[in-house]
Structures are given as structure tokens and as C-alpha cells.
Amino acid sequence: MEKKLNVPAKKEELVSLRAGDYVYLTGTIYTARDAAHKRMMDTLEKGESLPIDVKDNLIYYLGPTPARPGTVIGSAGPTTASRMDKYTPTLLDMGMAGMIGKGKRNQAVLDACVRNKSVYFAAVGGAGALLSKCIKESEVVSYDDLGTEAIRKLTVENLPVIVIIDSEGNNLYETAVEEFKKSL
Numbered sequence: 001m002e003k004k005l006n007v008p009a010k011k012e013e014l015v016s017l018r019a020g021d022y023v024y025l026t027g028t029i030y031t032a033r034d035a036a037h038k039r040m041m042d043t044l045e046k047g048e049s050l051p052i053d054v055k056d057n058l059i060y061y062l063g064p065t066p067a068r069p070g071t072v073i074g075s076a077g078p079t080t081a082s083r084m085d086k087y088t089p090t091l092l093d094m095g096m097a098g099m100i101g102k103g104k105r106n107q108a109v110l111d112a113c114v115r116n117k118s119v120y121f122a123a124v125g126g127a128g129a130l131l132s133k134c135i136k137e138s139e140v141v142s143y144d145d146l147g148t149e150a151i152r153k154l155t156v157e158n159l160p161v162i163v164i165i166d167s168e169g170n171n172l173y174e175t176a177v178e179e180f181k182k183s184l
Contacts, residue, residue, distance in 0.1 A: 061101035110171060
């Protein structure tokens with residue numbers, strides 16, 4: 001099913017999404033990759049506040065290439081999500097609405113999605129140049145010293161994603177395999 005979702009999103013909207021839904025995101029999301037996630041966890045361990053409020057927000061696992069003249073951002077394809085698995089349950093427990101990446105997630109992330117009524121979206125890997133056209137504004141908001149791995153605030157319009165793990169724990173990577181087996 002195809003849906004449109006304004007972000008940040010309300011939990012009521014997220015729980016209506018199902019694994020396999022095609023969703024077009026419009027609004028504000030944040031980016032963070034490995035180095036930014038590690039620094040956020042170090043910050044929390046020190047008892048300090050994160051540089052962004054993760055509550056109700058989506059984090060896109062993205063380290064964009066430099067913007068060419070006349071563009072907002074360079075190629076904006078997703079990073080492999082499993083590299084953030086050790087950090088994700090903590091952020092979901094803090095109220096993060098979900099994340100965008102590519103690839104499988106571990107059981108702890110799946111459990112945290114269910115516990116927090118959150119979702120994991122996938123963006124199409126290898127389509128970074130096309131995805132960048134959906135990004136209307138990009139601003140580094142924290143960890144500028146990390147270069148492409150800095151935390152950015154993005155304004156997106158109709159960013160296409162697919163629900164991989166929904167708030168009930170349905171995992172498209174597993175259900176799609178089962179559906180394929182049934183079709184044989």
C-alpha cells in the first residue's frame with residue numbers, strides 16, 4: 001500500500017504502517033551514521049543531553065557526498081543499518097520514532113521497535129542521486145568535525161521509503177521470503 005507521511009510523525013500514524021507499505025516522507029528528518037551514533041552514546045554515558053531531540057523524529061543513516069554547485073546535497077543513499085544496531089534500542093527507548101537505512105536489523109532492534117511502537121524504513125541503496133532530489137534543505141546541526149558523518153537536519157519532500165519492520169514486529173525481509181516460498 002502507498003501512503004504519505006508528514007515527519008516528525010505521531011505514534012498513531014506510525015502504528016498504522018505495515019511492513020511492505022510504500023511511504024513518501026515530507027518534513028524534517030535528521031541524519032547520523034556510525035561516528036555520530038557513537039558520540040551520542042558517549043554523550044549519554046556522561047549524563048549530558050543529545051545535540052538533537054530524538055523524540056518523535058526519524059534518523060536517516062546517511063553520509064552524503066559533497067554538494068555540487070547549485071545543489072542542496074550530494075548523493076544521499078542509505079548506509080547499512082546494522083552498524084547502528086548496538087545504539088538503536090537506546091534511541092528508540094528515548095522516543096525516536098524510527099530510522100531509515102538499508103539491510104537487516106538484529107533482534108534487539110526489532111524488539112525495541114515493538115516496545116516503542118516505532119518503525120524501520122529502507123531507502124533504495126544505489127539510488128542516492130535520485131534520493132537527493134527529494135532533499136530540499138540540508139543543514140549541519142552538530143558534530144561538524146565528523147565531516148559527512150555530522151548530524152544534519154534535512155527538509156525532505158516525498159522521500160520514498162519502504163516499511164521493513166513495523167510497530168508490531170512484522171519484518172518484510174522475513175515475510176517476503178515466506179511469501180516467495182509459498183509461491184513456488
